[in-house]
Amino acid sequence: MTSNIDFSSISRDLQISRECALLGNYDTSLVYFDGVLQKIQIYIKSIHDPSNKERWIDLKNNLLSEFQIIKDISMELGSFKFTNNKNSNDSLNSYNNDQEVWNVTNNIQHMNIRRTTNRTTNKSSSEALPNWATRTPKENQLKSTMAKSKTFAKKVNTRSALPSNSNSSSLSNLSSKKTTKKGNFTTVKSNSQAGHYSNENISSTSKKNKAIEEEEEPEQVLIHGKPPFNPPGYEKEMIELVTKDILQSTPDVKWDDIAGLKEAKQLLEEAVVLPLWMPDYFKGIRRPWKGVLMTGPPGTGKTMLAKALATECETTFFNVTAGMLTSKWRGDSEKIVRLLWDCARYYAPSTIFIDEIDSLCGARGGEHEASRRVKSEILMQMDGVASSVSSEEGEKEPLIMVLGATNFPWEIDEALRRRLEKRVYIPLPDLEARIQLLQINTKSIKLTSDVDLKELATRLDGYSGADITNICRDASMMSMRRRIKGLRPEEIKNIPKDELEAPVTLEDFNIAISKIQRSVSQADIKKFDQWMEEYGAN
Ligand SMILES: Nc1ncnc2c1ncn2[C@@H]1O[C@H](COP(=O)(O)OP(=O)(O)OP(=O)(O)O)[C@@H](O)[C@H]1O
Incomplete structure (x- = not known):
């Protein structure tokens, strides 16, 4: 079921994305980048050969870190907020001359693009990573730019929030702990140093930047009111992988x-929420499900469902791909699984989402030793968790819901299948869902009157949610592409924003639809139907 990947469109979109980033147009850059990552993700899901898959996962991870840098810069720039205080403009002007802290765009414009040699030159074209894939911007340079812009943002925010006649003593009330709350997460941060720096001459920055960075207390994130998870006996790097990369603070879906996907939402909600609300009822034979498997064609919303479940049910969300557990920790792979479950118990109630769970199984004949060990440990943890939740002793046990997702359910062996007791099919969107998808994706853009979403949805029969999102993204960029065609970077930078915001026309959609093919074939759907008939349980 290898997807036909359109390398040239990925290459073009990545190039546009990078150019936009270089020009300081981060929002557009992120939209393109997101599209590229999604296409690559769909392709990865369709690759069977483990070594080829691993190469593409590495590539995706490299691109993800590039994406994250652009996202961070964009967020930092967004945080440069000023009060209405008329002095705030003056403050800003005084910083403008400070090349060290202000030249964000210029620094990025002048960064070089690193080219590394493609080590897969002997591979066939579908196996070898294309040239564009191995280029990434100088991350260090971007990161140092980020550090500067962060420091700058802190100063500007601190300074502009102050009354114009403020002095150090009147700032003592700022030296308290500041607590912000988002979902299950509470951030406690001491800003006691704010007063020290706010009245100083900000243009002599570098020493003070350092001072701020050195003196600042790290943020303490409390999850479910608990301090950071830091168990003894594990490497720091391992703990960081689980608590920073796998644990997602705000899935925000x-x-x-x-x-x-109404039925899937209901089923998932019931599987998690009811045991939380009625722990006494869900004991013995009524114990909660050990795990739920979501299966279906790529790009149908499985990951989104897992994230929404965690958001809506307020459980702590752990988002992990099987590859993350096996690739880096080959020698120690079961240890990371134990740590993950310990962490999930600590912050319970928790949802552990394991994407591409099929890659832990050996049905393809290529099971690695690491995968085998990870799988056995997961099975043991699931058994352990389930038996403790169902304990009759009246103890309140931590609730951990395991959610697996796969595009290859037939690859999952019996042992794992048995633990994933509920098996839910996540299908391609029907007409109603396609209309909703078009509505969701076009809610922030203007459409001309000839665009009829219902008619478009009818034409998009057989397209996945991800395909439809890509079509909307592509269509929404058409007018911008027309406008910048043939222009030089300086000219592009000077285009007024409203000229880029022309409404999206039916013709734009037609062109996008003609370029983006259905990523799922009828034969694939048939395979899922057969598997669900035999093993489905919902
Ligand atoms: N039902 C849906 N509603 C809204 N957006 C959707 C839906 N299905 C897919 N999408 C869009 O497609 C993108 C990919 O969806 P998601 O990653 O959840 O799919 P998936 O089934 O997990 O795919 P894969 O199997 O490839 O991991 C989402 O970011 C979203 O933009």
Whole structure:
């Protein structure tokens, strides 16, 4: 079921994305980048050969870190907020001359693009990573730019929030702990140093930047009111992988962001919420499900469902791909699984989402030793968790829901299948869901009157949610592409924003639809139907 990947469109979009980033147009850059990552993700899901898959996963991870840098810069720039205080403009002007802290765009414009040699030159074209894939911007340079812009943002925010006649003593009330809350997460941060720096001459920055960075107390994130998880006996790097990369503070997806899939939403909610509400009832034979498997074609919303479940049910969300558990920790792979479950118990109630769970199984004949060990440990943890939750002793046991997702359910062996007791099919969107998808994806853009979403949805029969999102993204960029065609970077930078915001026309959609093919074939759907008939349980 290898997807036909359109390398040239990925290459073009990545190039546009990087150019936009270089020009300081981060929002557009992120939209393109997101599209590229999604296409690559769909392709990865369709690769069977483990070594080829691993190469593409590495590539995706490299691109993800590039994406994250652009996202961070964009967020930092967004945080440069000023009060209405008329002095705030003056403050800003005084910083403008400070090349060290202000030249964000210029620094990025002048960064070089690193080219590394493609080590896969002997591979066939579908196996070898294309040239564009191995280029990444100088991350260090971007990161140092980020550090500067962060420091700058802190100063500007601190300074502009102050009354114009403020002095150090009147700032003592700022030296308290500041607590912000988002979902299950509370951030406690001491800003006691704010007063020290706010009245100083900000243009002599570098020493003070350092001072701020050195003196600042790290943020303490409390999850479910608990301090950071830091068990003895594990390497720091391992703990960081689980608590920073796998544990996702704010999945921030709501049920309403997901088109269709009503039954899946209901089933998942019941599987997690009811045992939380009625722990006494869900004991013995009524114990909660050990795990739920979501299966279906790529790009149908499985990951979104897992994230929404965690958001809506307020459980701590652990988002992991099987590859993350096996690739880096080959020698120690079961240890990372134990740590993951310990962490999930600590922050319970928790949802552990394991994407590409099929890659832990050996049905393809290529099971690595690491995969085998990870799988056995997961099975043991699931058994352990389930038996403790169902304990009759009246103890309140931590609730951990394991959610697996796969595009290859037939690859999952019996042992794992048995633990994933509920098996839910996540299908391609029906007409109603396609209309909703188009509505969700076009809610922030203007459409001309000839665009009829219902008619478009009818034409998009057989397209996945991800395909439809890509079509909307592509269509929404058409007018911008027309406008910048043939222009030089300086000219592009000077185009007024409203000229780039022309409404999207039916013709734009037609062109996008003609370029983006259905990523799922009828034969694939048939395979899922057969598997669900035999093993489905919902
Ligand atoms: N039902 C849906 N509602 C809204 N957006 C959707 C839906 N299905 C897919 N999408 C869009 O497609 C993208 C990919 O979806 P998601 O990653 O959840 O799919 P998936 O089934 O997990 O795919 P894969 O199997 O490839 O991991 C989402 O970011 C979203 O933009």
